[in-house]
Amino acid sequence: xxxxxxxxxxxxxxxxxxxxxxxxxxxxxxxxxxxxxxxxxxxxxxxxxxxxxxxxxxxxxxxxxxxxxxxxxxxxxxxxxxxxxxxxxxxxxxxxxxxxxxxxxxxxxxxxxxxxxxxxxxxxxxxxxxxxxxxxxxxxxxxxxxxxxxxxxxxxxxxxxxxxxxxxxxxxxxxxxxxxxxxxxxxxxxxxxxxxxxxxxxxxxxxxxxxxxxxxxxxxxxxxxxxxxxxxxxxxxxxxxxxxxxxxxxxxxxxxxxxxxxxxxxxxxxxxxxxxxxxxxxxxxxxxxxxxxxxxxxxxxxxxxxxxxxxxxxxxxxxxxxxxxxxxxxxxxxxxxxxxxxxxxxxxxxxxxxxxxxxxxxxxxxxxxxxxxxxxxxxxxxxxxxxxxxxxxxxxxxxxxxxxxxxxxxxxxxxxxxxxxxxxxxxxxxxxxxxxxxxxxxxxxxxxxxxxxxxxxxxxxxxxxxxxxxxxxxxxxxxxxxxxxxxxxxxxxxxxxxxxxxxxxxxxxxxxxxxxxxxxxxxxxxxxxxxxxxxxxxxxxxxxxxxxxxxxxxxxxxxxxxxxx
Numbered sequence: 001x002x003x004x005x006x007x008x009x010x011x012x013x014x015x016x017x018x019x020x021x022x023x024x025x026x027x028x029x030x031x032x033x034x035x036x037x038x039x040x041x042x043x044x045x046x047x048x049x050x051x052x053x054x055x056x057x058x059x060x061x062x063x064x065x066x067x068x069x070x071x072x073x074x075x076x077x078x079x080x081x082x083x084x085x086x087x088x089x090x091x092x093x094x095x096x097x098x099x100x101x102x103x104x105x106x107x108x109x110x111x112x113x114x115x116x117x118x119x120x121x122x123x124x125x126x127x128x129x130x131x132x133x134x135x136x137x138x139x140x141x142x143x144x145x146x147x148x149x150x151x152x153x154x155x156x157x158x159x160x161x162x163x164x165x166x167x168x169x170x171x172x173x174x175x176x177x178x179x180x181x182x183x184x185x186x187x188x189x190x191x192x193x194x195x196x197x198x199x200x201x202x203x204x205x206x207x208x209x210x211x212x213x214x215x216x217x218x219x220x221x222x223x224x225x226x227x228x229x230x231x232x233x234x235x236x237x238x239x240x241x242x243x244x245x246x247x248x249x250x251x252x253x254x255x256x257x258x259x260x261x262x263x264x265x266x267x268x269x270x271x272x273x274x275x276x277x278x279x280x281x282x283x284x285x286x287x288x289x290x291x292x293x294x295x296x297x298x299x300x301x302x303x304x305x306x307x308x309x310x311x312x313x314x315x316x317x318x319x320x321x322x323x324x325x326x327x328x329x330x331x332x333x334x335x336x337x338x339x340x341x342x343x344x345x346x347x348x349x350x351x352x353x354x355x356x357x358x359x360x361x362x363x364x365x366x367x368x369x370x371x372x373x374x375x376x377x378x379x380x381x382x383x384x385x386x387x388x389x390x391x392x393x394x395x396x397x398x399x400x401x402x403x404x405x406x407x408x409x410x411x412x413x414x415x416x417x418x419x420x421x422x423x424x425x426x427x428x429x430x431x432x433x434x435x436x437x438x439x440x441x442x443x444x445x446x447x448x449x450x451x452x453x454x455x456x457x458x459x460x461x462x463x464x465x466x467x468x469x470x471x472x473x474x475x476x477x478x479x480x481x482x483x484x485x486x487x488x489x490x491x492x493x494x495x496x497x498x499x500x501x502x503x504x505x506x507x508x509x510x511x512x513x514x515x516x517x518x519x520x521x522x523x524x525x526x527x528x529x530x531x532x533x534x535x536x537x538x539x540x541x542x543x544x545x546x547x548x549x550x551x552x553x554x555x556x557x558x559x560x561x562x563x564x565x
Contacts (some may be wrong), residue, residue: 011195016317021352030442031382043083043090044089046079046083046087047091048091050146051076051079051090051094052094053081053095054073054075054076054092054094054096055073055075055094055095056097057095071177071181072110073142073145073174073178074145074178074181075091076095077097077116077117077142078189079091079092080120080124080125080186081121081122081124081186082186082394084122084123084125084126087122088117088118089115089122092119096112097111098112102523105162109152109155109156109163110153112156113148113153116145116148117145117146117149118150120368124137135183135184136345141179142179142181142183146171146174146179149174150174168220221260222247222316222347224253226266227250227251227499228249228255230253232255235255238320238335240321240332241256241258241300242255242256242300242324243319243320244317245317245319246268246273246277250265250267251263251264251266251268258299258300258321259298261295265347269293269295270292270293270294270305272285272290272320273305277314278390282305282333282337283304286302286328288301289523291321298564302324302326303322303328304320304332304333304336306336308340308344309340311348315511318336318339318340320336320342350519356359364415364508376401376405379397379430380401382397382430382434383398386433399477400425400430414455414456415457416455417449417450417451417453417454417455417485420461420481426463427465428481431468437471438479439479439480440478442481443482444483444485444486445484446486450553453551456525458521460496463497463518463521464483465497466496467497467545471498471499471500471545472498472500474500477499480499481497482495488550491548491550491552493548493549493550494551498545499543499544500544501541501542502543525549533549533551534549548551
């Protein structure tokens with residue numbers, strides 16, 4: 001055998017290693033190693049795998065005068081380049097020990113060279129700070145590693161004359177083939193990893209696009225209407241044959257192929273769906289029979305069925321269908337799993353928001369129940385006292401009382417700023433009649449303010465009532481209230497200021513401090529607009545209190561926060 005034939009033979013043997021490289025590229029442990037977050041278990045697994053690859057390279061060796069021309073270096077060098085010194089040395093030790101026990105006058109030197117080459121690859125990994133090691137660096141590492149092996153053979157093998165003749169014969173073929181093999185191995189790994197990253201990116205992009213489309217519908221909860229709209233969005237985004245959504249008893253929506261017999265409101269038709277609901281586990285049907293549709297005309301032949309859960313309880317399923325058998329891809333599976341998770345999370349959020357809304361409504365009704373008896377009693381006493389001495393004023397107060405009661409019983413989710421101010425004016429007209437000269441009210445409203453700005457009802461009045469009740473009522477000489485409204489960038493700013501006795505500096509928006517009204521307004525603002533719009537309270541003993549909040553001009557209400565009875 002001449003040098004050319006040896007080179008050709010070693011190249012043929014490398015095809016086996018290339019196949020193994022593809023298989024290794026699918027390992028989860030390799031992914032964690034490449035992200036430089038491997039566990040000790042991952043390192044041990046890869047050392048064993050690549051050590052085995054080194055052993056395989058020895059088995060595929062060509063016998064040359066009592067020695068072995070082989071591709072062992074590919075496995076151990078790549079182990080170091082991918083996993084670092086520990087993985088490289090471990091793989092080299094496994095392959096080296098195996099080579100030593102095969103025997104021959106180069107047994108020790110070749111075994112030692114395997115460990116050294118694995119360490120060399122690990123050192124390059126440790127000091128390479130630019131991410132994945134490129135193919136040309138891998139080729140150079142293999143080239144240097146094989147030269148080192150030749151030097152070790154010449155140094156430790158005896159007799160030297162035979163070692164020299166061996167190196168002259170095998171050096172060029174092994175250096176050429178094995179350095180190229182290391183480079184190709186790294187290219188295969190890189191290609192496989194990049195493919196996985198592309199698949200992951202496709203999954204993420206598809207899931208994100210669909211999420212943006214379906215979240216507004218999910219906020220309404222799962223009904224036949226919302227489920228149908230969601231299923232249409234998923235169908236258009238993924239290009240599958242059909243999409244279905246069910247609860248645990250019936251079909252909520254089915255769009256695409258099969259919609260002629262998979263009708264909304266119909267009881268569940270497929271056995272695979274029933275299995276997913278009963279077990280709470282993903283079902284993959286690769287054949288028509290595995291779907292188990294009761295209609296013999298059904299054209300759907302493969303499906304992935306993912307349970308929808310709320311607090312670990314299965315409440316329905318999301319199903320992606322294909323017309324052909326065995327068509328469920330990893331993308332379909334991961335997208336379906338991701339969407340199911342989004343469904344489950346959003347439905348739980350909707351439930352929590354609904355509970356929060358009901359709690360707010362209950363507190364608001366409680367507040368109204370507290371206000372009405374005392375306020376109406378005081379208002380009627382004031383009106384009675386005016387009937388004889390000032391009938392017209394008594395009449396106007398009755399009209400204002402009716403206005404106040406009408407607004408306080410409103411069930412709208414929002415009213416305009418103009419309506420809220422009318423409500424406040426009606427309330428204050430009655431209070432001014434009670435306190436007479438002890439209560440002065442002034443308004444400072446910027447002409448640039450849009451009085452059609454929407455806000456939750458019962459927002460400003462509790463602040464005004466707080467000023468009277470906690471700021472001015474106990475002040476013998478009475479005082480003044482200033483209601484200011486002005487524009488500030490993208491917000492409408494509203495403030496209620498008095499010159500009363502001031503509030504306690506601690507816990508100003510807690511129930512125990514100022515009563516339910518101020519606390520409730522603060523909580524409602526936080527739930528509607530976020531923390532940026534909560535009450536800002538400035539209060540000083542004997543100087544007064546100023547309460548300010550902001551209403552975003554472009555805010556859009558969500559139904560889950562709406563005030564309704």
